[in-house]
Amino acid sequence: MGGLVxxxxxxxxxxxxxxxxxxxxxxxxxxxxxxGIDPEAQIRLVKLVHVRYQHPDLDExxxxxxxxxxxxxxxxxxxxxxxxxxxxAYVYYAQKGPxxxxxxxxxxxxxxxxxxxxxLPNASTxxxxxxxxxxxxxxxxxxxxxxxxxxxxxxxxxxxGEYPEKLxxxxxxxxxxxxxxxxxxxxxxxxxxxxHFGFCTKNFPSMLEFYTRxxxxxxSDFLFVEQDGKKxxxxxxxxxxxxxxxxxxxxxxxxxxxxxxxxxxxFEVHDFDTQSLGHQYLAKKDYKSVxxxxxxxxxxxxxxxxxxxxxxxxxxxxDGDLVNDETPVGYMPAASESLxxxxxxxxxxxxx
Numbered sequence: 001m002g003g004l005v006x007x008x009x010x011x012x013x014x015x016x017x018x019x020x021x022x023x024x025x026x027x028x029x030x031x032x033x034x035x036g037i038d039p040e041a042q043i044r045l046v047k048l049v050h051v052r053y054q055h056p057d058l059d060e061x062x063x064x065x066x067x068x069x070x071x072x073x074x075x076x077x078x079x080x081x082x083x084x085x086x087x088x089a090y091v092y093y094a095q096k097g098p099x100x101x102x103x104x105x106x107x108x109x110x111x112x113x114x115x116x117x118x119x120l121p122n123a124s125t126x127x128x129x130x131x132x133x134x135x136x137x138x139x140x141x142x143x144x145x146x147x148x149x150x151x152x153x154x155x156x157x158x159x160x161g162e163y164p165e166k167l168x169x170x171x172x173x174x175x176x177x178x179x180x181x182x183x184x185x186x187x188x189x190x191x192x193x194x195x196h197f198g199f200c201t202k203n204f205p206s207m208l209e210f211y212t213r214x215x216x217x218x219x220s221d222f223l224f225v226e227q228d229g230k231k232x233x234x235x236x237x238x239x240x241x242x243x244x245x246x247x248x249x250x251x252x253x254x255x256x257x258x259x260x261x262x263x264x265x266x267f268e269v270h271d272f273d274t275q276s277l278g279h280q281y282l283a284k285k286d287y288k289s290v291x292x293x294x295x296x297x298x299x300x301x302x303x304x305x306x307x308x309x310x311x312x313x314x315x316x317x318x319d320g321d322l323v324n325d326e327t328p329v330g331y332m333p334a335a336s337e338s339l340x341x342x343x344x345x346x347x348x349x350x351x352x
Contacts, residue, residue, distance in 0.1 A: 010260075015320075017019060017323060017326075017327040017328065018327075018328060019331075020330075021221075021327075021328050021330035022330060022331075022332060024330070024331040024332065025328040025329060025330050025331065026050030026328060026329050027328055027329070028218050028219075028241065028327075028328070028329060031218070031219065031329050032218070034142055035212070035213075036214065036323055037213055037290075039216060039241070039294065039316035041152065042213070042214060042215055042216045043108060043113045043116050043117055043214060043215050043216075044108060044113055044215075044216055045106040045107070045109075045151075045215050045216055045217065045240045046106070046107040046108060046109055046240070046242075046246075047106065047107050047240065047251075048105070048106055048107075048195070048196065048197075048240070048251040048252075049088045049091070049093055049102060049106065049107050049152060049155075049194065050087075050088065050091050050093055050103050050104075050105045050194055051088050051091075051092055051093070051101075051102075051103070051104050051105065051194060051197055051265045052093045052094075052095075052101075052102035052103050052104075052105060052148075052150060052232070053092070053094050053095075053100070053101055053102055053260040053310075053312065054091070054094070054095050054096070054097040054098065054099065054100035054101075054102055055094050055095075055096065055097075055099065055309075055310045055347070056096070056097065056098060056099060056220065056310065057309070057310075058075075058078070058079075058080050058094060058096050058124055060309045060310075061080075061094055061308060061309055061310060062075075062080055062082075062094075063309075064287070064308050064309045065080075065082050065092065065094075065308075066226055067188050067281065067282060067285055067287070068188060068189075068191070068204065068267075068278075068282070068306070068308075068316075069084070069188040069189045069190045069191040069267070069269065069278060069306070069316070070079075070083065070084060070092060070191050070267075071083055071084075073089070073090050074132075074133050074316070076131075077096075078095055078096040079093070079094070079095045079096070080093075080094045080095075080192050081093055081132065081133050082094070083133075083158075084161075084182075084190065084191035084192050084193055084267065084268075085160060085161030085162060085163065085190055085191070085192055086160055086161075086192045086193040087157065087158060087159070087160045088158070088193055088194070089132075089133045089134035089155055089156070089158050090132075090133055090134075091193055091194045091220075091267065092190060092194070093105075093126050093132075097131075099149065099228065099310050099311065099312075100345050101261075101262040101312070102146075102148055102150075103140060103147065103148035103149050103150045104149060104150065104194075104197040104252070104265070105138075105150035105151070105152050106149075106150070106151055106152070106215075106240075106251075107152055107153065107155070108151050108152070108153050108289070109153075111153050111154065111155065112141045112320055113151065113153065114137060114151060114153055117139045117141055117151050118139065118215060119173065120141045121141075121142065122142035123140070123141045123142075124138075124140040124141075125139075126138070126139055127139070127140075127201040129152075129155075133158075133191065134156040134157075134158060135154065135155060136152050136153060136154045136155035136156075137152065137154050138150055138151065138152050139151045140344060143207060143210050143211070144203060144206040144207055145199065145201050145202070145203060145207060145260045146198060146260075147260075147262070148294050148339075152163065152312040157285055163270075164190070164270040164274060165272070166271075166272065167273070168180060172209070179307065182273075184273060184277055185277075186277055186280065186281060187277065187314055188278055188281055188282075189270075189274045189275050189277060189278020189279070189281070190269065190270070190274070191267040191268070191316075192267070192268040192269060192270065193252070193267065193268050194265065194266070194267055194299075195248055195266045195268045195317055195320065196248065196251045196253060196264040196266050196268060196269075197251075197252065197253075197262070197264070197266070198250075198251060198252055198253030198254055198255070198262075198263050198264070199253075199254050199255075199261065199262055199263055200254075200255055200256075200257030200259065200260060200261050200262075200263050200352075201254055201255070201256065201257060201260050202256075202257065202258065202259065202260050203260075204233070204234060204236075204254065204255075204256045206235060207254055208233075208254070211238065211252065211254075212238065214246070216240060216241040216242075217238045217239070217240060217241070217251075217252055218238060218239060218241045218295065218325075218329070219236050219237065219238050219251050219329045220237045220238060220239050220250055220298075220299075220300045220321075220323055220327065220329065220330065221236070221237045221249075221329070221330040221331070221332065222236050222249075222329065222330070222331045222332075223235035223236075223255075223298075223331075223332060223333065223334035223338065224331055224333060224334060225333070225334050226333075231331070234255065234256040234333075234334050235253070235254065235255040235334055236252045236253065236254050236255075237249060237250035237252075237298055237299060238250055238251070238252045238253065238254075239251060239323055241325060242324070242325075243324065244324055244325065244326075245262055245324060246322040246323065246324050247322065247323060247324065248320055248321075248322065248323075249298070249299040249320055249321035249322065249323055250299060257352075263311070263313065264305060264312070264313035264314060264315050265312075265313075265314055265315070266301075266303075266315035266316075266317050267314070267315065267316060267317070268316075268317055268318065268320070269316050269317070269318050270318065270352050271318050271319070272302055272318055272319070275302060275304060275316050275317075275318050276291065276293060277318065278304075278316055279304045279314070280314070281292055282306060287306055287307070287309075288306065288307040288347060289304070289305070289306055289307075290305035290306060290307060290313055290347055290350055291303070291304070291305045291343070291344065291346055291347045291350045292305055292315075292343060292344070293343060294313050294340045294341075294342055294343015294344060295340060295341050295343060296339065296340055296341075296343050297338055297339065297340065297341050298330075298332075299320050299321050300319065300320060300321045301317035301318065301319060301320040302317060302318045302319050303315055303316070303340075303343075304316050305347075305350060
C-alpha cells in the first residue's frame with residue numbers, strides 16, 4: 001500500500017510577520033523605549049530615492065548601468081544621472097573621479113528636517129541642486145565611520161514610465177491563463193527604484209546609534225552571535241518608520257566586519273522572469289556575477305548580485321517583504337545559512 005507523499009518540505013508559504021520572526025522578537029515601541037529614543041526628535045525620512053557614487057570612467061559605467069537596466073536622464077562631462085521607470089527623478093548619480101561611495105539619499109518630510117540636519121556633526125550647508133534633474137535641496141551628513149548620508153527635499157515630482165505587465169500564472173488546479181502563452185524578450189532587467197544600501201562596519205554599536213537615534217529608521221531584523229554567554233548583535237536590517245504605511249523590509253543594512261566599506265546597493269525589478277532574463281543578459285555580456293539567482297530569508301527577496309565595472313557590488317531584487325509599525329523586531333543567529341533559503345552557495349566575496 002502506497003504511503004502519502006510528504007509535501008510539507010516541498011512548498012513555500014506566505015506567513016504573517018509575527019510568525020516569520022520566530023520566538024525571539026519584540027515590538028518597535030519596546031525596542032525604542034529600551035534605548036531611550038524619542039521619535040519626535042528625529043529627522044523624518046520619507047523614502048530612499050537614489051545613491052551617489054564616484055567613478056573614474058563615466059562612459060564605461062554608463063554602458064554597465066544601461067545593461068543593468070537604467071536609463072540616462074541627464075549627462076555632462078563629469079556627471080551622469082540614471083533613472084528607473086518609477087516616480088523618482090533618478091535612482092543613481094555618478095560623478096567623475098577616483099572610486100568612491102558618496103552616500104545613499106533619503107527624501108525628508110520638510111525643509112525643516114534639512115535645517116535640523118545641520119546640527120549633526122560634519123553636516124554640509126544646504127545645497128540648491130539647480131543643475132540636477134528635478135532640482136531640490138540637499139544636505140550631506142557624515143556618520144561615525146565617515147560615510148556620507150544625503151538628505152533631499154523639494155524635488156519636482158516626475159511621472160512614472162511604463163510598468164511591465166503582471167503575468168497570469170497557472171497552478172496545479174487553478175489555471176486562469178487560458179489560450180495566453182508566456183513570451184519574453186531577452187535583454188536588461190528594467191530597474192523600478194532603489195531599494196536599499198548598506199555597509200560593513202568596524203563599529204557596529206555607534207553606527208546603529210547614529211542611524212536609529214537621529215532618523216526614523218527602526219530595525220526589522222537583527223542577526224546575533226554568542227559571546228561569553230551573551231547575544232551580541234552583529235547585523236541589522238532597518239526600515240523607515242512610516243507608522244501604519246507599508247514600507248520595504250529594509251532600506252538600510254549594516255554588518256560587522258574587520259574593515260569599513262560600502263557593501264552593496266540594490267534595485268527593484270518587476271518579477272522573477274524579468275530578473276532571470278536580466279541575469280542571463282549580464283552573463284552573456286561577460287560581467288562578473290557575485291551571487292545569485294536565489295531567495296533571501298530576511299526580506300524574502302529574490303536576488304542576484306554583480307560587480308560593476310568600477311568594482312562596486314550592485315543587486316537586482318524582486319518580491320521583497322513589506323512591514324509597518326506593527327511588525328515586530330526579529331532576532332536570529334548569524335550564519336551563512338541564514339542568508340538564503342535557495343540559490344547557489346554564497347560566494348566568499350559576498351561575505352567580505
